[in-house]
Amino acid sequence: MNIYIKGGRVIDPANNVDKVTDLFIREDKIISLDKAPNGFQAELTIDANNCVVCPGLVDMRARLREPGLENKGTIESETLAAAHGGVTTLCTPPDTDPIIDTPAVVDLIRHRVAEVGKCKVITLGALTVGLQGSQLSEIDHLKKAGCVGVTNAYCYISSAGVMRRAMEYVASLDMTLYIHAEDKELSENGCVHEGEISTRLGLAGIPECAETIAVSRDLMLIEKTGVRAHFCQLSTEQAVKMVARAQHDGLPVTADVTAHQLHLTEMDIGYFNSLCHVSPPLRNHRDLDGLRDAVGRGVVSAICSDHQPHDVDAKLAPFAQTESGISSIETLLPLALRLVDEKGLSLSDIIAKLTCGPANILGINAGTLGVSSPADVCVFDPESYWNVTEETFYSHGKNSPFIGWELKGQVTHTILDGEVVFQLKN
Amino acid sequence: MPLLRGKTIANLFFEASTRTRTTFELAAKRLSADVLNISISTSAAVKGESLLDMLRNLEAMQCDMFVVRHSESGAAHFIATHVAPHVSVINAGDGCHAHPTQAMLDMFTIRRHKKDFSDLRVAIVGDIKHSRVARSQIHALTTLGVAEVRVIAPKTLIPRQVQSLGVHVFHKMEEGLRDVDVVIMLRLQNERMQGAYLPGYHEYFQLFGLTSEKLSLAKPDAIVMHPGPINRGVEIDSAVADGKQSVILEQVANGIAVRMAIMSMALGRTPDAAASTKRERLL
Numbered sequence: 001m002n003i004y005i006k007g008g009r010v011i012d013p014a015n016n017v018d019k020v021t022d023l024f025i026r027e028d029k030i031i032s033l034d035k036a037p038n039g040f041q042a043e044l045t046i047d048a049n050n051c052v053v054c055p056g057l058v059d060m061r062a063r064l065r066e067p068g069l070e071n072k073g074t075i076e077s078e079t080l081a082a083a084h085g086g087v088t089t090l091c092t093p094p095d096t097d098p099i100i101d102t103p104a105v106v107d108l109i110r111h112r113v114a115e116v117g118k119c120k121v122i123t124l125g126a127l128t129v130g131l132q133g134s135q136l137s138e139i140d141h142l143k144k145a146g147c148v149g150v151t152n153a154y155c156y157i158s159s160a161g162v163m164r165r166a167m168e169y170v171a172s173l174d175m176t177l178y179i180h181a182e183d184k185e186l187s188e189n190g191c192v193h194e195g196e197i198s199t200r201l202g203l204a205g206i207p208e209c210a211e212t213i214a215v216s217r218d219l220m221l222i223e224k225t226g227v228r229a230h231f232c233q234l235s236t237e238q239a240v241k242m243v244a245r246a247q248h249d250g251l252p253v254t255a256d257v258t259a260h261q262l263h264l265t266e267m268d269i270g271y272f273n274s275l276c277h278v279s280p281p282l283r284n285h286r287d288l289d290g291l292r293d294a295v296g297r298g299v300v301s302a303i304c305s306d307h308q309p310h311d312v313d314a315k316l317a318p319f320a321q322t323e324s325g326i327s328s329i330e331t332l333l334p335l336a337l338r339l340v341d342e343k344g345l346s347l348s349d350i351i352a353k354l355t356c357g358p359a360n361i362l363g364i365n366a367g368t369l370g371v372s373s374p375a376d377v378c379v380f381d382p383e384s385y386w387n388v389t390e391e392t393f394y395s396h397g398k399n400s401p402f403i404g405w406e407l408k409g410q411v412t413h414t415i416l417d418g419e420v421v422f423q424l425k426n
Numbered sequence: 427m428p429l430l431r432g433k434t435i436a437n438l439f440f441e442a443s444t445r446t447r448t449t450f451e452l453a454a455k456r457l458s459a460d461v462l463n464i465s466i467s468t469s470a471a472v473k474g475e476s477l478l479d480m481l482r483n484l485e486a487m488q489c490d491m492f493v494v495r496h497s498e499s500g501a502a503h504f505i506a507t508h509v510a511p512h513v514s515v516i517n518a519g520d521g522c523h524a525h526p527t528q529a530m531l532d533m534f535t536i537r538r539h540k541k542d543f544s545d546l547r548v549a550i551v552g553d554i555k556h557s558r559v560a561r562s563q564i565h566a567l568t569t570l571g572v573a574e575v576r577v578i579a580p581k582t583l584i585p586r587q588v589q590s591l592g593v594h595v596f597h598k599m600e601e602g603l604r605d606v607d608v609v610i611m612l613r614l615q616n617e618r619m620q621g622a623y624l625p626g627y628h629e630y631f632q633l634f635g636l637t638s639e640k641l642s643l644a645k646p647d648a649i650v651m652h653p654g655p656i657n658r659g660v661e662i663d664s665a666v667a668d669g670k671q672s673v674i675l676e677q678v679a680n681g682i683a684v685r686m687a688i689m690s691m692a693l694g695r696t697p698d699a700a701a702s703t704k705r706e707r708l709l
Contacts, residue, residue: 195586196586199590272503
């Protein structure tokens with residue numbers, strides 16, 4: 001579709017653009033900034049006065065629950081939720097059922113997305129067969145099927161020997177390894193941060209060292225093997241410091257944090273609020289400040305949602321028996337934007353963490369408004385306040401601790417390959 | 427005292443318990459309530475009935491009160507937030523979180539011996555990390571404004587940042603017991619000998635078992651308490667458990683009285699209230 005987005009503040013960190021201007025889309029491509037090309041006829045004009053026009057968001061980690069857990073969410077419902085949140089590309093981890101350890105599952109997801117998807121979906125393949133942590137998957141087959149990287153998701157590879165071989169193999173295929181660093185021996189059966197709250201409530205705690213020891217082991221192995229690696233959802237101040245040092249030393253490592261880790265601490269669990277049951281756990285204020293700092297200094301180059309929709313029953317049990325995770329793709333943008341007010345970061349810096357930052361890590365052509373790039377665009381009103389309620393969620397999962405919060409920044413239009421996939425109703 | 431005649435109380439025990447269940451049952455019967463004992467491990471839970479479904483069913487059977495014992499922290503709170511408002515829920519122990527009625531009967535026992543709480547130094551010895559009893563006792567003692575609460579245990583059995591609960595931490599009995607008025611010993615679970623919490627019973631008894639010799643460091647009139655059941659020769663020497671400073675059996679007896687009081691108050695049927703409704707009827 002030919003779309004004329006008129007008079008918005010265009011922020012495109014990939015090309016250092018931040019100015020009030022017009023944007024022109026022809027078919028599925030961005031064709032011009034500032035001036036209408038010759039003979040351009042708009043089929044749709046979007047008045048973006050007082051709004052920000054930025055690349056469609058790239059969410060590094062969001063679970064769609066299909067295949068396997070359709071009672072929690074489907075590709076149709078969750079990609080629609082993504083569009084509502086301004087996300088045009090999301091990356092889904094391999095812990096579906098069946099697990100993404102064969103090209104067949106990658107194809108299944110691709111076909112389903114082509115049928116009903118409201119955003120682009122890319123996949124990470126399973127590093128080991130069945131995520132069991134012993135036998136490597138056929139990683140090159142997964143790569144050829146379209147996986148942009150491999151990960152063992154939440155299943156920690158406890159054997160350093162297996163991890164070393166895995167890294168060597170992944171490095172020789174020139175792929176990126178995505179690591180969820182949590183030493184399960186140290187986290188045992190923990191469900192919250194080991195600290196004041198775990199002590200008060202008598203819940204089993206997960207100490208920081210479950211993360212820092214895993215990160216430090218893997219950094220040593222990264223140095224040895226030369227693999228390109230990405231640490232997912234770091235939760236501790238110490239871990240981001242270690243990554244910063246490794247980056248300073250020239251290791252090929254990147255990291256992301258989840259938006260909720262930048263705003264919630266263990267204290268938000270209060271008296272057994274299971275909506276705050278997440279993995280890695282919400283930590284303390286020092287960690288929260290450390291993560292915010294790392295975002296500001298660029299150690300962390302992506303903020304992701306780690307969207308995990310659940311059915312109602314998943315959160316209806318005594319705390320430790322509830323399933324972890326937050327339905328978060330629709331609050332990703334406003335939560336990230338809060339750092340503009342609370343941490344003094346520029347709007348452009350924050351948008352970079354949601355667009356070109358993750359796109360660069362994933363190695364995909366997205367997160368930019370450059371001429372002739374795909375017409376994936378997010379238009380949002382940065383000053384619009386809205387109340388988060390269950391009804392505002394398009395996702396099947398209403399499991400959000402932010403319900404009841406007032407957030408600032410609301411998506412008005414999401415454009416995917418030149419088609420409007422979401423438009424705010426007035 | 428037939429304060430609860432016509433009321434139905436369900437004892438929901440998702441975890442084994444002899445003492446607590448028996449005292450709750452006795453307390454309810456002495457108040458003339460109808461008592462339903464449900465041990466869940468043998469009930470529908472194994473057939474996959476969800477906790478909430480089971481509660482809805484019991485609610486439909488017109489129960490007025492649930493007494494809940496569960497192995498998960500927060501279970502009683504979870505149940506209380508989901509049952510109908512007219513149903514009272516009493517926490518009879520949830521995971522490592524709380525055991526409020528035990529703490530209340532302990533406070534009652536202390537008060538009978540010590541009168542004033544404000545001068546007291548109380549030491550709690552043993553597996554603080556996994557103890558719901560210790561957490562509730564600390565909560566009660568600090569609320570009543572005692573001079574000092576001490577916890578004594580090796581680091582493996584002390585939860586992180588326990589100081590935030592308002593206690594002082596000791597790793598040696600000889601230091602922690604000095605001049606205390608009350609010594610509370612905790613039961614050591616067998617599981618703690620696995621998973622590298624402790625090396626063995628023998629060493630534990632030597633370091634943290636309460637003997638007459640160690641007790642002599644406390645004030646001469648110090649009392650010795652234990653929530654039971656006792657592991658003789660593991661956390662406490664028989665000579666101390668049965669000695670004249672021990673109030674352990676008194677705790678059990680007080681348990682019934684305190685639970686009677688809690689149940690009747692929760693259901694709004696205290697002797698005073700009963701008397702006044704009677705008066706109103708007469709008028």
